[in-house]
Amino acid sequence: MKFNTITCAAIVALHSIGSAFAGGEGxxxxxxxxxxxxxxxxxxxxxxxxxxxxxxxxxxxxxxxxxxxxxxxxxxxxxxxxxxxxxxxxxxxxxxxxxxxxxxxxxxxxxxxxxxxxxxxxxxxxxxxxxxxxxxxxxxxxxxxxxAKKAKRDEALAAAAKAEGVEKAKQLVAALKEMDLEDATVTNFYGDVVKDIKAADPKDETGFTKEIESKAKLAKFEEDLNAFAEKQDHDGALAFVDKTLKEGGFEGETKQEILATKAMIYAHVKKYDEAIKAVEEAKAVAPESELGKNIDKFKAQLEKMKANPNAADEEEDGGEEPEPAQKGEPEKKAEPEKKAEPEKK
Structure with a gap:
């Protein structure tokens, strides 16, 4: 088990294809x-x-x-x-x-x-x-x-070109947020926009720089937490999560992800009351986020597992863990040399 964020890769039976391209012609x-x-x-x-x-x-x-x-x-x-x-x-x-x-x-x-x-x-x-x-x-x-996101991106970039200072930064931030791309993708393709935001908003009135730093901090948290997962040290993982939350520095959706992760760990060791409490705390942080909107499903799963621990054991034997997202999650290839291995949606 990896103590990662709440989404986890789905496992689907392997198939084969007959054409040169998955989609065929075109x-x-x-x-x-x-x-x-x-x-x-x-x-x-x-x-x-x-x-x-x-x-x-x-x-x-x-x-x-x-x-x-x-x-x-x-x-x-x-x-x-x-x-x-x-x-x-x-x-x-x-x-x-x-x-x-x-x-x-x-x-x-x-x-x-x-x-x-x-x-x-x-x-x-x-x-x-x-x-x-x-x-x-x-x-x-x-x-x-x-x-349509492309048109909105271009409109925001055009508006930014006519603005100055914080207003310019706001338009540039709007362009990036509209696309909702991965951080690595933004860095690789819109690094010039990121630099322009920082230059136009040195006091970080938009909160953009703070958000970037928070995401980097979250990535470091997950990396450190997974060291406990590799040792199957659940108590150590929970203590680390509590220490991280007590130290602060995380707000909004990043804090929500940490609380959701805490719930996952509690669920894994069958402490369902604690898991449900952590889930409720997570939702309260950002109820309108993507995770917040799905978290009631996760809570329902936990309550079902609490009511029927034997069913929870059967789920665990099958390799499944409770999760709120029901969408097809991106899979990772179980091959060590691939970069896309053991995604997140």
């Missing part, structure tokens, strides 16, 4: 050629980071969405489709493609599969999603909603 694996085509045709890019012959959620996404005519018709005038594959059988892709895909994975900060990243024709990302249930029509509608 996909390319050449990123540079795809950018050129997108520029010429005034389209955006849809990058599918996938494990085509081992990742269960990737295969479900292909079977339920990408392979359907309704999806192909819905995106043909909007996107150039790029498959960035990490197959178990590496003979399925060329050495050149593998090198390209490894570089794209690092640059886009992809840690789990499937990761669907939408980019403009220059290759700059503006939105990210993954597996979504509901079929091709619903998926295309969601892509249209995400595609």
């Amino acid at each position: 996909w390319t694996s050449d990123f540079e050629a795809a950018k050129k085509k997108a520029a010429e045709e005034k389209k955006d890019l849809l990058l599918d980071f996938t494990g085509s012959d081992w990742c269960g959620w990737c295969i479900k996404l292909n079977d339920e969405v990408f392979s359907k005519d309704a999806f192909k018709a819905g995106v043909k005038d909007k996107f150039v489709l790029v498959e960035v594959d990490f197959p178990q059988d590496e003979a399925k892709i060329s050495a050149e493609t593998k090198k390209q895909n490894d570089g794209l994975q690092e640059k886009f900060g992809v840690e789990g599969f499937p990761s669907i990243i939408l980019c403009d024709a220059t290759g700059k990302p503006f939105a990210k999603t993954g597996y979504e249930a509901g079929g091709p029509e619903k998926y295309v509608a969601n892509l249209d909603t995400l595609r």
Whole structure:
């Protein structure tokens, strides 16, 4: 067990595919050629980071969405489709493609599969999603909603270009928040925007710098906490979490994640009353966050496990842990040399 944040990778049976690309006709694996085509045709890019012959959620996404005519018709005038594959059988892709895909994975900060990243024709990302249930029509509608983020990004950047000082910083922050990208992706693609925010807002009136520092602190917390997990030291982990919370420095959603992690540890050692209390504290911190909105499901699972400990034992034997998120979580390849191994959505 890893004492990580509350989401955990789902386990789905392995499948195989018969075509060169997961989605079949209409996909390319050449990123540079795809950018050129997108520029010429005034389209955006849809990058599918996938494990085509081992990742269960990737295969479900292909079977339920990408392979359907309704999806192909819905995106043909909007996107150039790029498959960035990490197959178990590496003979399925060329050495050149593998090198390209490894570089794209690092640059886009992809840690789990499937990761669907939408980019403009220059290759700059503006939105990210993954597996979504509901079929091709619903998926295309969601892509249209995400595609609107590019327009809002550009509007905010244009407004920032006309502003100065804190107002300029606010517009730049709005552009980044609108896209809701991973920190590594922001650093790699929008590092100039981050620098401009700090320069325009040296007193950090927007709170942007504080937020960045808080996220870095949370990452260090998780790294230290996982040292206890490797030793299966639950008491030590709980003491470390309590010490961290007492020292302070975490607010909002980052504090919520720590409390949710505390609940997970308590649940793992079957201290359900303590787990439920931690979950309630977590929700109270940021009830409208994504985690906060899902946390009642987690609490319901804990109450069910408390009422029937034998059922909890059966769940544990099956390798499952309580979690609020019911969406298809990105999977990580169980292969040590891969960067996307044992994501977070």
